[in-house]
Amino acid sequence: MATKSKPRAKKLKTLVIVESPTKARTISRFLSSAYIVESSFGHIRDLPSSSLGINVEGDFAPKYIIPRKKSPAVKVLKAAAKKANRIILATDEDREGEAIAWHLAAALNIEVPERIVFHEITKTAIEEALLHPRPLDLHLVDAQQARRVLDRLVGYKLSPFLWKKVMRGLSAGRVQSVALRLIAEREREREAFIKQEYWTIGGSFFTPSRAQFTAELVSISGKSLEKFDIPSEEAAKNLEKKLAGREWLIESVEKKRSSRAPAAPFTTSTLQQEASRRLRFSAKQTMMLAQQLYEGIEVTEGSVGLITYMRTDSTNLSVSSQTAAREYLTKELGTEYAMETARVYKTKSKGAQEAHEAIRPSDVWRTPESVAPHLDPKQAKLYELIWRRFVASQMPNAIFDVSTIVVADKKEVGTKFRTSGQIISFDGFLKVWKTKSEELELPDVKEQQIVSLESIDPTQHFTEPPARFSDATLVKILEKNGIGRPSTYAPTISTIIERGYVVRDPQRRFQPSEVGLIVNDLIVEHFPEVVDLAFTAEMEEKFDQIAEGEKEWMPIIKDFYEPFAKHLEEKYETVEKREMTEPAGEDCPNCGKPMIIRHGRFGRFIACSGFPDCKTTKTLPPKSIGIKCPECNEGDLVERKTRQRRLFYGCSRYPTCKYATWKRPGNPDAEGEEAKKDDDKEQEQEPDDE
Numbered sequence: 001m002a003t004k005s006k007p008r009a010k011k012l013k014t015l016v017i018v019e020s021p022t023k024a025r026t027i028s029r030f031l032s033s034a035y036i037v038e039s040s041f042g043h044i045r046d047l048p049s050s051s052l053g054i055n056v057e058g059d060f061a062p063k064y065i066i067p068r069k070k071s072p073a074v075k076v077l078k079a080a081a082k083k084a085n086r087i088i089l090a091t092d093e094d095r096e097g098e099a100i101a102w103h104l105a106a107a108l109n110i111e112v113p114e115r116i117v118f119h120e121i122t123k124t125a126i127e128e129a130l131l132h133p134r135p136l137d138l139h140l141v142d143a144q145q146a147r148r149v150l151d152r153l154v155g156y157k158l159s160p161f162l163w164k165k166v167m168r169g170l171s172a173g174r175v176q177s178v179a180l181r182l183i184a185e186r187e188r189e190r191e192a193f194i195k196q197e198y199w200t201i202g203g204s205f206f207t208p209s210r211a212q213f214t215a216e217l218v219s220i221s222g223k224s225l226e227k228f229d230i231p232s233e234e235a236a237k238n239l240e241k242k243l244a245g246r247e248w249l250i251e252s253v254e255k256k257r258s259s260r261a262p263a264a265p266f267t268t269s270t271l272q273q274e275a276s277r278r279l280r281f282s283a284k285q286t287m288m289l290a291q292q293l294y295e296g297i298e299v300t301e302g303s304v305g306l307i308t309y310m311r312t313d314s315t316n317l318s319v320s321s322q323t324a325a326r327e328y329l330t331k332e333l334g335t336e337y338a339m340e341t342a343r344v345y346k347t348k349s350k351g352a353q354e355a356h357e358a359i360r361p362s363d364v365w366r367t368p369e370s371v372a373p374h375l376d377p378k379q380a381k382l383y384e385l386i387w388r389r390f391v392a393s394q395m396p397n398a399i400f401d402v403s404t405i406v407v408a409d410k411k412e413v414g415t416k417f418r419t420s421g422q423i424i425s426f427d428g429f430l431k432v433w434k435t436k437s438e439e440l441e442l443p444d445v446k447e448q449q450i451v452s453l454e455s456i457d458p459t460q461h462f463t464e465p466p467a468r469f470s471d472a473t474l475v476k477i478l479e480k481n482g483i484g485r486p487s488t489y490a491p492t493i494s495t496i497i498e499r500g501y502v503v504r505d506p507q508r509r510f511q512p513s514e515v516g517l518i519v520n521d522l523i524v525e526h527f528p529e530v531v532d533l534a535f536t537a538e539m540e541e542k543f544d545q546i547a548e549g550e551k552e553w554m555p556i557i558k559d560f561y562e563p564f565a566k567h568l569e570e571k572y573e574t575v576e577k578r579e580m581t582e583p584a585g586e587d588c589p590n591c592g593k594p595m596i597i598r599h600g601r602f603g604r605f606i607a608c609s610g611f612p613d614c615k616t617t618k619t620l621p622p623k624s625i626g627i628k629c630p631e632c633n634e635g636d637l638v639e640r641k642t643r644q645r646r647l648f649y650g651c652s653r654y655p656t657c658k659y660a661t662w663k664r665p666g667n668p669d670a671e672g673e674e675a676k677k678d679d680d681k682e683q684e685q686e687p688d689d690e
Contacts, residue, residue: 014088016038017087042100093117113136157568202214203457207449250445255402470507526571
């Protein structure tokens with residue numbers, strides 16, 4: 001009689017959960033069939049959108065829900081969890097990632113969560129992380145919760161105040177309001193700025209062998225020239241006459257060597273700053289591209305993470321990466337370009353997580369040239385920037401030969417011109433990290449040698465107002481003042497742009513809008529604690545202390561909220577509504593009263609000042625940007641908006657001329673493509689979407 005064979009037991013698998021599908025695909029490459037890798041598509045739980053979701057009458061405990069749009073992802077994860085005998089949470093290594101892992105554990109009823117973290121998505125890093133799982137760090141979770149709850153309390157409570165006192169649709173945020181304040185105050189400085197004229201005097205000299213060099217007048221009759229000592233053209237011309245026809249000699253020649261060290265590898269802040277300066281990328285664009293490079297790119301051997309984690313405030317480098325850089329430099333550039341001892345950089349930013357690494361390539365041997373065919377142009381540019389900055393950080397100093405020549409009046413003591421020049425003696429790190437170090441080689445002259453002054457060149461200058469903030473300079477000042485952390489810089493900037501509080505000027509710098517100035521003035525006047533730089537930085541330090549387990553988060557929220565709520569209640573009674581109006585420069589055709597420009601839910605429009613007795617309104621003519629239409633050369637280009645409120649630029653002669661473009665003409669760095677409009681679009685002059 002044949003015996004029945006026992007049914008083969010199903011092999012249970014290990015479920016690994018990450019945040020993004022791209023990250024899941026990359027990690028799955030490095031794991032065997034014993035693993036299932038799934039994505040949570042970011043946070044799966046959040047505070048409700050329809051209510052405050054925080055128990056302000058008690059312990060400030062948040063009430064989390066699974067949003068409807070997250071239900072499909074949760075359903076997939078629960079099904080996968082039932083098939084697994086082990087679940088590993090592999091979300092990002094920062095506080096946000098820790099919080100996502102905590103929410104996953106709660107939603108999937110994981111009693112003893114296992115957590116792994118890694119700086120880079122490579123086979124070695126993933127395998128090493130799997131060998132060292134750890135429990136959830138609830139201190140990091142608490143720090144993230146504290147930030148989320150505080151931001152919700154400020155935004156949810158302050159926004160309705162703005163609706164009532166200014167207009168509906170406005171909103172306020174804690175860190176965003178501080179960024180707006182910085183931008184608004186800079187604009188006020190610019191408006192109050194009074195330019196001042198000043199002049200400099202240059203001289204063109206020839207040696208007896210007819211070698212030429214230029215120098216600048218630095219002193220007259222023993223008195224050093226300060227910036228405004230030559231205030232006008234008349235003063236400059238008088239000096240020109242005074243100096244003409246004199247005899248000159250070389251008073252001194254100083255030659256010395258100087259060196260310049262490479263900058264540290266990138267942190268989130270410095271990457272955003274350098275990408276803004278060199279590549280003209282916005283902070284948001286930089287972080288989006290960096291995320292793609294980190295999570296995985298399809299290269300020859302498959303999907304692999306090309307850089308380490310992009311949200312970091314540390315300049316630390318692993319020993320293995322330093323060793324790899326030294327080996328690469330020795331082989332590819334020669335021993336003179338490799339350091340015997342690795343460079344170590346001290347992190348400067350407040351509250352930096354020293355255990356983290358700087359942003360670097362995951363493999364230095366993946367050169368920009370070798371991966372470029374697998375990247376789009378913007379990804380390639382950012383990867384090259386990161387790769388070069390890392391490699392340069394492990395290279396020797398650049399050495400310069402610096403010369404300084406002082407030319408003096410042969411008879412009048414103390415009347416001098418000075419010039420300096422430099423040439424590169426050894427390029428060092430500059431071989432990889434190019435800078436604007438212009439070389440200027442001066443002629444070989446000797447002290448007491450007679451030279452001739454061939455021409456005197458007065459130059460007019462004017463002082464410049466403080467520049468508006470760019471992505472680079474705004475991120476820099478936020479970091480300097482301890483406002484926000486690596487994960488918050490780009491979202492902060494994006495939020496104030498999306499809310500219409502700031503716009504980019506033709507140079508892509510931040511200019512506050514009228515509504516941005518009104519919102520800022522209202523908050524600064526009545527809620528100064530919300531936008532106080534020192535207070536905001538102090539809160540960041542408290543979040544850090546929570547993350548370290550030194551403080552409990554709920555008492556910190558309570559200490560802020562109770563006086564804030566009381567203060568807000570008082571302001572509802574005492575603050576008058578602020579009308580955002582300005583003269584339209586015309587009278588109402590119906591009642592004769594002045595027309596004014598008002599702000600409504602859908603933007604600016606012209607209305608009668610006699611409202612509500614007279615309800616006459618008109619659309620506001622589109623704003624010209626002062627450039628002729630490149631197609632018809634007759635109309636002006638004007639700002640217009642799509643039905644979805646997206647800004648584009650079109651010809652003022654529409655529909656006769658249908659030219660339209662997403663790009664701001666004269667600003668080649670703006671994103672988007674030029675497109676013409678079809679005739680069948682209901683008289684809407686819009687460019688086609690990309």
